[in-house]
Amino acid sequence: MKIITEKKPTRVAVVRCDIISETCPGVGCFIAFNKRKMYFKDYDENTEMIAFFTCGGCSGRRVYRLVKSIKKHGADVVHLSSCMQMENYPKCPHIDLIRKTITDAGIKIVEGTHH
Numbered sequence: 001m002k003i004i005t006e007k008k009p010t011r012v013a014v015v016r017c018d019i020i021s022e023t024c025p026g027v028g029c030f031i032a033f034n035k036r037k038m039y040f041k042d043y044d045e046n047t048e049m050i051a052f053f054t055c056g057g058c059s060g061r062r063v064y065r066l067v068k069s070i071k072k073h074g075a076d077v078v079h080l081s082s083c084m085q086m087e088n089y090p091k092c093p094h095i096d097l098i099r100k101t102i103t104d105a106g107i108k109i110v111e112g113t114h115h
Contacts, residue, residue: 010043011074013051014113015063015098016081020089021054029081032114039079039112050075055084060094060101067105077108082115 014029032038033049040047051070056062067078080099084092092098102109 007046010047011050011076012043012047012079013053013070013075013077014049014079014081015084016052016054017083017089017092018054018057020083024083026052028114038114039110055094055098058094060098063098063101067102067107071105071107075107077110078102079110079113082113085111086115
């Protein structure tokens with residue numbers, strides 16, 4: 001009898017800037033994920049997007065609570081969206097605290113999504 005073991009999916013989440021979310025619906029992030037391009041290129045077909053959320057506004061007040069929640073759902077990695085890091089957007093003044101919150105929860109970080 002052959003035992004078939006199914007590989008556990010990699011579970012990905014994206015956190016993005018609350019201010020930018022007022023003008024960006026996140027299409028670029030999802031296209032990059034669905035086509036496994038840019039910062040999602042190393043994921044295989046067994047990867048799931050389980051969360052896509054904003055920081056909650058300055059000072060990133062929502063991140064702690066939501067990271068705790070996605071961890072319960074098996075999140076393996078959180079991508080910091082490109083809009084949080086690019087020169088042509090307002091620079092996130094709280095990105096270091098957001099990074100620390102995620103890493104303190106034991107979740108890997110990838111810096112970027114589609115730019």
